[in-house]
Amino acid sequence: MSLYFLALLAAAVSGIPGLFLRRRGGEVAAGLLGLAAALGLGASLAVLSGGQVGSFALRTAALGAPGLLVFDPLAAFFAIPVLILSVCGAVYGLGYWEGRRGNTPLLRLVYGLLTAALLLLVAASHALTFLLAWEGMAIAAFVLVMAEDREAETRRAGWIYLAATHTGTLLLFAAFALLARVQGQAGFGALPAGLAASCVGTALFTLFLLGFGFKAGLFPLHLWLPPAHAAAPSHVSALMSGVLLKMGILGIARFLSWVPDPPPWWGGTLAAAGALSGILGVAFALGQHDLKRLLAYHSIENIGIILLGLGLGTLGKATGHPAMQALGYAGALLHVVNHSLFKGLLFLSAGSVLHATGTRDLERLGGLGRTMPWTSAAFLAGAWAICGLPPLNGFVSEWLIYLGAFRGLGLEPGLGWQGWPLVILVSLALIGALALACFAKAFGAVFLGLPRTETANHAPEAPRTMLLPMGLLALACLAIGVAPALFAPALGRAAGVLGGSPVGSPVGGEALTALAPLRMLTWAAAILGLLALLLGRWLRPAAPTPREGDLPTWDCGYAAADARMQYTASSLADGLVRGLRWVLRPVAHLPRVAGWFPRPARYESHVPDPALDRAAAPALQLVARGAGFLRVAQGGALPVYLLYVLLTLLALLVWMVA
Amino acid sequence: MLQFLLHGLTALLLPPLLPGLIAKTKARMAGRKGPPVFQLYYDLAKLARKRAVFSRTTTWVFLAGPVGGVAAGLTASCLVPFGHTPAPVSFEGDVILFAYLFGLARFLTILSALDTGSSFEGMGAAREATFSALAEPALFLGFAALAKANASLSLGTMLAFPGSLATRFTGPLILILAGWVIVYLAENSRIPVDDPNTHLELTMIHEVMVLDHSGRPLALVLYGASLKLLVLGALILTPALPRAAHAWQNWLAFYLALGGLAVGVGLVESAMARFRMTKVPQFLVAGVLATGFAFLLLLV
Numbered sequence: 001m002s003l004y005f006l007a008l009l010a011a012a013v014s015g016i017p018g019l020f021l022r023r024r025g026g027e028v029a030a031g032l033l034g035l036a037a038a039l040g041l042g043a044s045l046a047v048l049s050g051g052q053v054g055s056f057a058l059r060t061a062a063l064g065a066p067g068l069l070v071f072d073p074l075a076a077f078f079a080i081p082v083l084i085l086s087v088c089g090a091v092y093g094l095g096y097w098e099g100r101r102g103n104t105p106l107l108r109l110v111y112g113l114l115t116a117a118l119l120l121l122v123a124a125s126h127a128l129t130f131l132l133a134w135e136g137m138a139i140a141a142f143v144l145v146m147a148e149d150r151e152a153e154t155r156r157a158g159w160i161y162l163a164a165t166h167t168g169t170l171l172l173f174a175a176f177a178l179l180a181r182v183q184g185q186a187g188f189g190a191l192p193a194g195l196a197a198s199c200v201g202t203a204l205f206t207l208f209l210l211g212f213g214f215k216a217g218l219f220p221l222h223l224w225l226p227p228a229h230a231a232a233p234s235h236v237s238a239l240m241s242g243v244l245l246k247m248g249i250l251g252i253a254r255f256l257s258w259v260p261d262p263p264p265w266w267g268g269t270l271a272a273a274g275a276l277s278g279i280l281g282v283a284f285a286l287g288q289h290d291l292k293r294l295l296a297y298h299s300i301e302n303i304g305i306i307l308l309g310l311g312l313g314t315l316g317k318a319t320g321h322p323a324m325q326a327l328g329y330a331g332a333l334l335h336v337v338n339h340s341l342f343k344g345l346l347f348l349s350a351g352s353v354l355h356a357t358g359t360r361d362l363e364r365l366g367g368l369g370r371t372m373p374w375t376s377a378a379f380l381a382g383a384w385a386i387c388g389l390p391p392l393n394g395f396v397s398e399w400l401i402y403l404g405a406f407r408g409l410g411l412e413p414g415l416g417w418q419g420w421p422l423v424i425l426v427s428l429a430l431i432g433a434l435a436l437a438c439f440a441k442a443f444g445a446v447f448l449g450l451p452r453t454e455t456a457n458h459a460p461e462a463p464r465t466m467l468l469p470m471g472l473l474a475l476a477c478l479a480i481g482v483a484p485a486l487f488a489p490a491l492g493r494a495a496g497v498l499g500g501s502p503v504g505s506p507v508g509g510e511a512l513t514a515l516a517p518l519r520m521l522t523w524a525a526a527i528l529g530l531l532a533l534l535l536g537r538w539l540r541p542a543a544p545t546p547r548e549g550d551l552p553t554w555d556c557g558y559a560a561a562d563a564r565m566q567y568t569a570s571s572l573a574d575g576l577v578r579g580l581r582w583v584l585r586p587v588a589h590l591p592r593v594a595g596w597f598p599r600p601a602r603y604e605s606h607v608p609d610p611a612l613d614r615a616a617a618p619a620l621q622l623v624a625r626g627a628g629f630l631r632v633a634q635g636g637a638l639p640v641y642l643l644y645v646l647l648t649l650l651a652l653l654v655w656m657v658a
Numbered sequence: 659m660l661q662f663l664l665h666g667l668t669a670l671l672l673p674p675l676l677p678g679l680i681a682k683t684k685a686r687m688a689g690r691k692g693p694p695v696f697q698l699y700y701d702l703a704k705l706a707r708k709r710a711v712f713s714r715t716t717t718w719v720f721l722a723g724p725v726g727g728v729a730a731g732l733t734a735s736c737l738v739p740f741g742h743t744p745a746p747v748s749f750e751g752d753v754i755l756f757a758y759l760f761g762l763a764r765f766l767t768i769l770s771a772l773d774t775g776s777s778f779e780g781m782g783a784a785r786e787a788t789f790s791a792l793a794e795p796a797l798f799l800g801f802a803a804l805a806k807a808n809a810s811l812s813l814g815t816m817l818a819f820p821g822s823l824a825t826r827f828t829g830p831l832i833l834i835l836a837g838w839v840i841v842y843l844a845e846n847s848r849i850p851v852d853d854p855n856t857h858l859e860l861t862m863i864h865e866v867m868v869l870d871h872s873g874r875p876l877a878l879v880l881y882g883a884s885l886k887l888l889v890l891g892a893l894i895l896t897p898a899l900p901r902a903a904h905a906w907q908n909w910l911a912f913y914l915a916l917g918g919l920a921v922g923v924g925l926v927e928s929a930m931a932r933f934r935m936t937k938v939p940q941f942l943v944a945g946v947l948a949t950g951f952a953f954l955l956l957l958v
Contacts, residue, residue: 366775367715367775369717369719369773370717373717376717380719380769384765387761387765388758388761389758389761389762389765390755390758390759390762395755395758398754399751399754399755402751402754403750403751403754403811406751406753406801406802406805406811407811409802409805409806410805410806410809418957422799422802422953425798425802426795426798426799426802428798429757429794429795429797429798430791430794430795432758432761432794433761433790433791433792433793433794433795434791436761436764436765436787436790436791437787437788437790437791439765440765440768440769440772440783440787441787443769443772444768444769444772444773444780444783445772447719448717448719448769448772448773448775449715449772449773449774449775449780450715450775515750516750516751517749517750517751520747520749520752521755523747524733524747524755527732527733527736527747528729528730528733528759531728531729531732531733532725532726532729535724535725535728535729535878536721536725538874539710539721539724539725539874539875539878550714551711551712551713551714552713552714552715553713553714553715553716553774553775553776553870554713554776554869554870555774555776555777555778555869556778556859556869561775561776561777563775565777566775566776566777566780567772567777567779567780567781567783567784571780571784572772572780572783572784572787573784574784575784575785575787575788576787576788576791579788579939
C-alpha cells in the first residue's frame with residue numbers, strides 16, 4: 001500500500017517542478033511519472049501475484065471509520081494500463097508537444113493530476129473517494145482536451161465533453177445515493193442477496209449502466225467521444241481512449257462484483273449493449289475520413305467487446321456456470337488492458353502522422369510507409385492487434401470471450417433467453433471482419449501507395465522520444481499475444497474479484513489455463529512465426545534484385561497512373577458504407593452540373609454522428625430556443641437584479657412571518 | 659506419427675493439384691483438352707526460378723501478403739483434420755484460431771495490394787474486405803451449430819459430426835454444409851462470386867489484388883490460394899465423410915472426396931456465370947441464413 005501511495009504522490013506532483021524550471025520541465029515530469037509507474041507496477045504485481053491486499057481507512061469521529069481505498073486485484077489490474085500509458089504518453093509528449101505550443105507547464109501539471117486521479121479512482125472503495133476522483137479525472141481531462149482552445153472545433157469538443165461527463169456524473173450521484181440508502185453507509189461492499197432482483201436492484205443497475213456508460217462511450221451515449229478524441233493532443237487521446245474510458249468499465253465491474261446474484265437479464269442487457277456498441281462503433285468508424293475520429297469510433301467498438309465479455313460473465317454468474325463466468329470476465333478484463341495497449345499505440349502513431357504532416361485527413365495522406373518506416377510499423381502492429389488477429393494480444397482476449405460463448409451454447413436451461421451466447425459469438429465475428437476492413441482502409445490510406453499531397457511526400461520520421469513509447473507498447477502487445485499463459489494467474493485473480501471474492505481467487509490462473517489452453521497459442525504463434533521467417537528467407541534472394549530502373553506499378557499497362565487515380569479511403573470503404581447506409585445515413589453534397597460550360601464543382605460526403613449530430617444537438621437546440629423566453633428575466637441590468645433580491649427578501653419575510 | 663507425417667506432406671504437396679483438377683474439369687466440360695492437371699506445379703517451379711519485379715511504390719508490406727498467406731494457411735492446416743484422421747495440433751478453441759488465421763492472411767493480402775498504389779488493386783482490396791465481412795458470420799454460425807451438436811470447441815471433435823443419415827442432426831448438417839459451400843466459393847474466389855480467369859481486371863476480386871506480384875512472391879500467392887482450397891475443403895468434407903475403421907480407408911475417402919470437391923467446383927464454374935457484383939452480398943447472406951437455420955434446428 002505504501003508503494004501505491006508513493007506512486008500516487010509521484011504522479012500528482014510530477015508537473016510541479018516544471019512550473020518553476022526554465023528548461024527540462026518535461027523531462028522531470030516524465031521521470032517522475034516513470035518513477036510512479038515503477039512503484040505502482042511493483043505494487044500491482046505484488047497484489048496480482050497473491051500478495052496482501054492493502055487498504056486505507058480514515059479514522060475520524062464524525063464519519064466513523066470508512067474504508068476509503070482498497071488496492072485489491074481488480075484495482076491493481078486496472079492500475080497497470082494507467083501507469084504504462086501515462087508514462088508512455090509523457091515521454092511521447094516530449095517530442096510531440098514541448099516547445100511548440102503555449103501553456104505546456106499547465107498541461108504537464110494537469111497530466112500528472114489526471115494520472116493521480118485515475119490511480120485514486122481504481123482503488124476507491126467509498127462513494128466519497130470514488131466521486132472525488134471521478135470528478136478530478138473529468139475536470140483534468142477537460143483541461144487537457146482544451147489544450148488547443150484557440151480552435152473553435154476544440155472548444156466545441158471540450159464543452160460537449162464537459163456536458164456529457166457531468167450528465168453521467170449526475171446519474172452516478174443518484175446511483176451512489178440510492179446505494180448508500182440501501183446499505184446504510186457509503187462504503188463499497190457486497191450487497192445483500194435478493195436485492196438485485198428487486199426494484200431497487202433494477203434501478204441501481206440502470207443508473208450505474210447509464211452513468212458509467214457515458215464515460216465508457218457506450219452507444220448511443222458516446223456522443224462526446226469522437227470530437228474530444230480528435231481534438232485532444234495525441235498523447236492525451238491515447239490516455240483518454242486507453243484508460244479514461246476504461247474507468248466506466250471499472251465502475252460497472254465494481255458494481256457487478258458487489259452483486260452475489262445478478263438476474264440473467266442483466267447479463268443479457270450488458271451483452272446487448274455490447275453488441276450494439278461494438279457493431280455500430282466499427283460501422284461508423286468505416287465512414288470516417290479523420291484518422292483520430294476513426295480511432296475514437298473504434299474505442300466505442302472495443303468497449304462493446306468488453307461489455308460482451310462482461311455480459312457473458314454475468315450470464316455465467318447468474319446461472320451458476322463457473323466456466324462461462326470465468327472466461328467471460330477474464331476475456332473482458334484482458335481486453336481492457338489489451339485495448340489500452342493497442343489503442344494507445346494507434347493514437348501515438350496517429351499523432352506522429354499528425355506531427356509530421358499537420359493533417360488527420362485520410363484523403364491527404366498516403367505513402368508514409370517509405371518516409372516513416374518505424375511509425376508505420378507501429379501503426380501496423382496496433383492495427384494487427386485491434387483486428388484481433390493472431391499472434392498479437394487482441395486475439396487472446398477475443399478468444400477467451402469466444403470460448404466462453406461456445407461453452408454457453410452447449411448449456412440449455414436458465415439463461416433467460418438462450419440465444420445470448422450465439423448473439424455474442426456472431427457479433428464478435430462480425431465486429432472482427434468489419435474492423436479488419438476498417439483498419440485495412442486506415443493503414444492503406446495513410447501508409448501505403450502513393451502520397452496524395454506534397455506534405456505527405458516529405459513527411460519526416462518521428463523523433464526518438466516519440467518512437468520509444470510506441471515500440472514499448474508494441475512489444476507489450478506482442479508479449480501478451482505470444483505468451484498469454486504468463487499473464488493468466490494475474491488475470492484469474494482480477495476476474496475472481498468480479499466473481500465476488502474480495503481478494504479474488506476462486507478462478508486462479510491454473511483454473512483459467514485449464515479452461516482455455518493458453519499455452520497452445522504460444523505454440524501456434526511459434527509455428528506461424530517460424531513459417532513466416534522461412535518463407536521470408538526464401539524470398540530474400542528475390543528481394544534485393546537490382547530495381548531495374550525506376551519501375552512504376554504495372555496497373556494493367558498504364559504507366560502514367562498518379563496519386564489522384566489511387567483508390568481513396570472513402571472508395572475503399574464505399575461498399576460497406578453503402579451496404580450499411582440504412583444505419584450510417586451518409587450525407588453527400590453532390591455537385592450540380594448544368595449548362596454548356598459547367599463551373600468547377602465539389603463533391604463531399606461524410607457520415608454524421610447519430611447521437612450528437614442527429615439527436616442531441618437538435619434536441620438541445622430546441623431546449624435552448626425554449627430557454628430563450630427566460631431571457632426576459634435575465635436582462636443584465638443591475639437595478640433589475642437588485643429588485644429581484646429585494647422581492648425575494650420581501651417574500652421570505654412574508655413567509656417567515658406567516 | 660506416420661499419420662502426422664502424411665498430414666504434413668498432404669498439406670505441403672497436394673494443394674497445387676486442386677486448381678489443376680478444376681481447370682481440367684472446366685476444359686473437358688467446354689470440349690477442350692485443357693492444360694495438364696499438374697500445370698500449377700510446373701508454374702510454381704518456373705516462378706521460383708524467376709526474378710521478381712518491384713514497383714517503386716512498394717515497401718516490405720508488398721511481400722507480407724504472400725508470406726502471410728502461406729504461413730497462415732500452413733499453420734491452419736495443422737489444426738484441421740483431413741477426413742477422420744485427427745489433426746496434428748488440436749486443442750479447445752482451435753476453431754477460432756483457425757478462422758482468424760484466414761483473417762490474418764486476408765488482412766496482409768489486402769495491405770500488400772494497397773501497397774502498390776494501383777486503383778485496380780484498391781478495387782480488389784475493397785471488394786475482398788466487404789464480401790468477407792459477410793462470409794465471416796456464416797462460418798461462425800456453422801461453427802456454433804457444430805459446437806452445439808457436439809458439445810466441443812475443438813475442430814477435431816467438432817467436425818467428426820455425430821451423424822449417420824437418419825438422426826436429427828442430418829438436416830442441420832446439410833444446411834451447414836450448404837452455407838459453407840457458399841463460403842468456400844467466396845473465400846477461394848471461384849465462380850459465381852469471382853472469376854479467376856476473366857480478362858477484365860475491373861470485375862475481379864482476388865486476382866486483381868495480386869496483379870503486381872511476380873517471381874517468387876507470385877509463386878507464394880498461387881500456392882497460398884491452392885492451399886486455401888485444400889484446407890477449407892477439409893473443413894467442408896470432414897463432417898460429410900463417413901468414418902471408416904482403418905486409417906488408410908479414411909485417407910482414401912478424404913483424397914477421393916477432395917478430388918470430387920475440385921471436380922464439383924469445376925462443374926459449378928462450367929455451369930454458371932459470375933454474379934453481378936451487387937448480387938454477391940445476397941448470395942453470401944444466403945450462406946448466413948443457411949447456417950443460422952441449422953443452428954435454429956438444433957435448438958428444437
